[in-house]
Amino acid sequence: MDPAALTIALAGNPNAGKTTLFNALTGLKQKVANYPGVTVERKIGVWDVAGNSARLIDLPGLYSLDTTSIDEKIAGDVLLGKIDGIARPDVVVAVVDATNLERNLYLVTQIVEYGIPVVIALTMIDVFEKQKHEIDIARLEKKLGVRVVAIDAKTGRGVEDLERQVSAARDSTPNVPIAFHGDVNDDTNAKIFSRYKFISDAIQDSVRHNDRDAHRVSDKIDRVLTHKFFGLVILVAVLLLIFQTIFTWATVPMDLLDSGFGSLGDLVRSAMSAGVLTDLIVDGIIAGVGGILVFLPQILLLFLFISLLEDSGYMARAAFLMDRLMSRVGLHGKAFLPLISSFACAIPGIMATRTIEDQRDRFATIMIAPFMSCSARLPVYTLMIAAFFAGQTVLGFISLGAVLMLAMYSLGILVAVVVAFILKRTVLKAPPPPFIMELPPYRMPNIRTVFTNMLERSWLFVKRAGTVILAISIILWALMYFPRTEVQSSKFNIQGEEQLGTPNSEPGTASGSEQLRNSFAGKLGHVIEPVIAPLGFDWKIGVALIASFAAREVLVSTLSIIYNVGKEQDAQSQSLVSALHDEKKADGTPVWTPLTALTLMVFFVLAMQCMSTVAVVRRETNSWRWPIFMVVYMTGLAYFAAFLTYQGGRALGIG
Amino acid sequence: MTTLRELPAGSSAKVKTVHGKGVISKRLMEMGVIPGTEIRVVKSAPFGDPIQIRVLGYSMALRKNEAATIEITAC
Numbered sequence: 231m232d233p234a235a236l237t238i239a240l241a242g243n244p245n246a247g248k249t250t251l252f253n254a255l256t257g258l259k260q261k262v263a264n265y266p267g268v269t270v271e272r273k274i275g276v277w278d279v280a281g282n283s284a285r286l287i288d289l290p291g292l293y294s295l296d297t298t299s300i301d302e303k304i305a306g307d308v309l310l311g312k313i314d315g316i317a318r319p320d321v322v323v324a325v326v327d328a329t330n331l332e333r334n335l336y337l338v339t340q341i342v343e344y345g346i347p348v349v350i351a352l353t354m355i356d357v358f359e360k361q362k363h364e365i366d367i368a369r370l371e372k373k374l375g376v377r378v379v380a381i382d383a384k385t386g387r388g389v390e391d392l393e394r395q396v397s398a399a400r401d402s403t404p405n406v407p408i409a410f411h412g413d414v415n416d417d418t419n420a421k422i423f424s425r426y427k428f429i430s431d432a433i434q435d436s437v438r439h440n441d442r443d444a445h446r447v448s449d450k451i452d453r454v455l456t457h458k459f460f461g462l463v464i465l466v467a468v469l470l471l472i473f474q475t476i477f478t479w480a481t482v483p484m485d486l487l488d489s490g491f492g493s494l495g496d497l498v499r500s501a502m503s504a505g506v507l508t509d510l511i512v513d514g515i516i517a518g519v520g521g522i523l524v525f526l527p528q529i530l531l532l533f534l535f536i537s538l539l540e541d542s543g544y545m546a547r548a549a550f551l552m553d554r555l556m557s558r559v560g561l562h563g564k565a566f567l568p569l570i571s572s573f574a575c576a577i578p579g580i581m582a583t584r585t586i587e588d589q590r591d592r593f594a595t596i597m598i599a600p601f602m603s604c605s606a607r608l609p610v611y612t613l614m615i616a617a618f619f620a621g622q623t624v625l626g627f628i629s630l631g632a633v634l635m636l637a638m639y640s641l642g643i644l645v646a647v648v649v650a651f652i653l654k655r656t657v658l659k660a661p662p663p664p665f666i667m668e669l670p671p672y673r674m675p676n677i678r679t680v681f682t683n684m685l686e687r688s689w690l691f692v693k694r695a696g697t698v699i700l701a702i703s704i705i706l707w708a709l710m711y712f713p714r715t716e717v718q719s720s721k722f723n724i725q726g727e728e729q730l731g732t733p734n735s736e737p738g739t740a741s742g743s744e745q746l747r748n749s750f751a752g753k754l755g756h757v758i759e760p761v762i763a764p765l766g767f768d769w770k771i772g773v774a775l776i777a778s779f780a781a782r783e784v785l786v787s788t789l790s791i792i793y794n795v796g797k798e799q800d801a802q803s804q805s806l807v808s809a810l811h812d813e814k815k816a817d818g819t820p821v822w823t824p825l826t827a828l829t830l831m832v833f834f835v836l837a838m839q840c841m842s843t844v845a846v847v848r849r850e851t852n853s854w855r856w857p858i859f860m861v862v863y864m865t866g867l868a869y870f871a872a873f874l875t876y877q878g879g880r881a882l883g884i885g
Numbered sequence: 886m887t888t889l890r891e892l893p894a895g896s897s898a899k900v901k902t903v904h905g906k907g908v909i910s911k912r913l914m915e916m917g918v919i920p921g922t923e924i925r926v927v928k929s930a931p932f933g934d935p936i937q938i939r940v941l942g943y944s945m946a947l948r949k950n951e952a953a954t955i956e957i958t959a960c
Contacts, residue, residue: 294915298908332941333917422914445944449927458931550946554932557948563935664909664951665935666916669944 236284237317238277238396239308241341242325243334244291245543245670247353247383250679251325252288254383260288262686264852266314270304271584274316280393287316293333295340299587309344320400322348323392328358328365328380329671331437332429335374339425342376347399350378351392362440373432384676448543448671456547465551468544469570472535476528476574476605483527491520509711510704518703521781523692525575528605530688532571532578537683539567541675545585546667553665559647560654562586563665565595569646572602573639576843577691580850590658593851594650597658597860600843601646603639603835606782610834611638613786614827617807634831642835645867691846702780702841709751710777710791715744743792751776765833765869766826766876768815779839825879832875837868889924889938889952897925898957905954913955917941923960 240255242248252260256275265272273288289308290301304313311318322341326334341348358365371378377395381388454460495512502508539545545567553563564586572579579599586592603611615631622630654660746752755773762772770792778785786806793809813821838844838861847857892898900922903910917940918924927937927944935948 293912296911296915298911330941330943333943336915336917419911419914422911423919426917426919439942445939448944452928452937456928456930456937462931546946550930550935550937553946553948554930554934557934664912665946665948666909666912666951667946668916669937669946671944 235320236279236282236400237287237319238279238284239287239289239319239322239346240325241289241292241305241322241337243293243327243330243337245668246291246325246327246330246334248288248291248325249683250383250676251351251353251381252286253678253682254386254389256286262690264849265304270300278393280390280397282397284396285317287319292337294337300589301587309341309346319346321396322346323396324348324350324376326350326352326378327354328352328363329354329361331433332426335429335432336425338374338376339428347402348376349392349395349399350374350376351381351388352378353381353383355380356382364438366436370432370436373436445671451672452547452669455544456550461547461551465548468539468548472532472570473573475535476531480527480531484524487524487526488520491516491523494520506711510707513711514704514707515700518700518707521703521784525605526688526692528574529578529691530684532574533684533687534680536567536571536578536582537680537687538675540585541673541680541683543670543672546669549667550669557665559650561595561650562588562591564667565591568595569599569602572599572604575604575606576600576602576840577846578687580843580846581687581690583850588660588664590654590660593856594653594658596847596850596856597653598646598650600838600840600860600864601642601649601836603642604782604840606840607638607834609783609786610778611635611831613789613806614831617810617822618824618827634828638831638835641832641871645836645871649863649867697845706751706777706780709754710746710749710773712750713748715748746773746791764877765829765872766823767830768821770813771821771830775833775839778834780841782834782839785834825876825884828879829872829876833868833872835868836864836871838864886956887958889926889955889957890949892926892957894926894928894936897923897960899960900924901956901958903955909951910954913947913951916945918955924955924957 240248240252252273252275255277260273260275263272263274264270270290275286275288277284277286287308289305292302292305295302295306295309307313308316309319309322322344324338324341326338338348338350352365352367367378367380377399379388379392379395381392383389455464495516498516499508499512502511536545539548548567549563551563552566556563556565565583568579568582568586570579571582576599579602580596583592583595583599586595611634615634619630619634624630624633751773752769754776755769758772758776759767759769762775767775770789773792774785774788777788789810790806793806793813810822811820815821844857844861847860848854851857887898889898900918900920902920903913903918922940925939927939929936930946933949935946936952937944937946938952939945
């Protein structure tokens with residue numbers, strides 16, 4: 231048999247154990263991509279079916295096939311063989327949760343109508359039996375007209391039987407047992423009722439439910455976790471734990487990666503002869519790739535937590551708890567966690583919005599996610615506070631730095647709320663989103679599912695963000711590298727008044743700051759100087775701003791280069807701090823005042839300065855329109871707010 | 886007309902009709918909220934909305950606005 235000939239689709243309700251089964255059947259032989267033109271994930275694996283290799287397509291989790299959501303439309307198209315590059319499935323394996331039989335079978339009654347042979351994989355059978363329910367599988371098969379195999383993906387129970395049944399089913403002609411033999415697209419209420427009637431008839435004689443409430447355990451846990459008071463306290467505690475982990479534990483591997491890439495750069499530089507190519511590899515490529523990979527530990531940890539919360543059933547509870555607050559601004563309860571994740575990094579946050587079904591809700595969430603102050607803004611805040619607000623207190627005992635930090639985080643949240651409110655009433659106008667969400671029973675997370683999930687999403691991040699940020703880093707590197715400033719060249723005298731900044735350069739070598747001043751980036755800095763002058767910024771800050779559009783934390787290293795204090799400065803470095811204090815304008819007044827620092831911080835709260843985020847938004851919204859809109863409106867807002875801060879501060883006589 | 890919105894936490898009732906048109910009512914019916922089905926309100930969220938209900942042996946959350954479209958009778 232031609233191995234490519236067998237195509238099998240895996241369908242099932244969310245929370246039915248579909249992902250666990252998919253991983254168990256395919257091992258690591260799977261590939262994740264998107265369906266053409268949409269952001270629905272397309273997972274295809276190789277499954278060895280009784281000696282024949284088959285393509286196993288993991289359909290999105292579905293409650294029904296009625297083309298009301300993108301997921302459902304895609305699944306329907308796959309079953310009709312309408313997707314390019316995917317043959318019409320020979321067999322559908324329908325994953326059915328034994329503990330939630332009636333609703334899970336609803337989807338099966340729809341799939342059967344597509345005329346493709348169906349085999350039911352009955353999951354959660356261990357839980358079902360533990361609850362002392364009974365099921366007569368042979369009788370259920372007869373009533374449904376579909377083969378049923380009890381499966382336990384963890385122990386592998388039933389997998390061989392499933393393979394046999396799938397092989398046997400592939401050439402059979404399915405009989406459609408439901409009284410309705412009408413058009414697949416006929417979706418009248420009567421049809422829904424007749425499907426449920428069929429299901430209740432089928433399980434009436436074959437399943438005996440124990441009277442004991444199957445939800446005892448979950449309800450008991452919910453008594454605490456969705457309690458009016460303790461539920462909220464625990465939610466806050468869970469979030470604190472996640473943040474604590476991300477901001478403390480993750481810094482250890484992050485520092486290691488950072489110094490690792492530093493050493494790699496040094497190694498390459500010493501091994502290669504000096505020249506443009508070496509500089510490109512070290513300062514462009516290695517520094518660029520390192521800049522992304524440094525965030526990987528944080529992202530891995532965040533995805534680990536998100537996967538754990540999803541797989542255990544807590545994620546749905548978090549949405550349940552927060553929906554009321556989120557709906558005030560027109561967002562879905564499910565937007566809460568992606569937004570919280572964005573405090574670590576907007577990228578996993580934006581990727582986590584996939585759980586929001588309604589596209590407009592999802593896009594509104596994506597559009598405001600970057601306002602949450604992410605970890606890349608911290609070095610900027612830290613430098614400004616260390617340089618201009620260190621040691622000062624408010625009311626005698628509260629550190630001014632802490633107050634400012636809190637103010638920056640609050641400003642981001644406030645603006646996000648206002649923007650969401652406006653977006654939901656204008657470009658993303660829609661009636662209040664329906665909130666119909668299953669609260670699945672609590673389960674011990676499946677370790678394999680959690681880790682596969684974590685690695686898969688992290689890899690997507692590296693791939694998606696990586697390619698774009700690599701290109702941008704090379705462009706930025708080139709902008710700062712060319713044209714080369716010749717030794718003792720007089721070229722940089724074109725900007726004659728800018729002689730002040732070069733006292734450190736030794737005669738005969740073009741210092742970093744000279745090179746930068748004369749580069750394309752330096753010239754760009756001069757070009758934008760009139761625009762940023764009302765914010766209190768000069769061209770040097772302009773260059774740092776341009777560079778920081780690739781990634782915010784680049785500001786610190788760029789300022790170090792511009793002020794010629796060496797590249798290896800971190801945010802609390804004393805030499806960089808004193809360089810900021812010493813920097814003078816042509817008239818001798820300092821460039822940097824506390825007001826300038828505050829203005830810069832406000833700008834960084836609101837501006838869209840992260841190429842990786844732009845790249846991910848492009849992927850997730852599947853168009854350039856949204857990322858461009860995001861860059862424009864966020865940066866516009868940032869400019870406006872920074873303008874108000876600086877001019878307002880001056881009018882009040884500060885700075 | 887009594888709707889699910891008025892049903893206090895801990896009480897059960899039978900679904901009579903799902904009012905309203907379009908995606909929401911259809912989704913509710915596909916999820917098993919069809920006439921004749923028993924439905925129970927488990928609790929409401931800390932800020933009063935949404936509510937948790939039990940239908941066909943599983944738990945579902947929905948907002949009070951959606952609950953108001955589900956007409957119920959005593960069971």
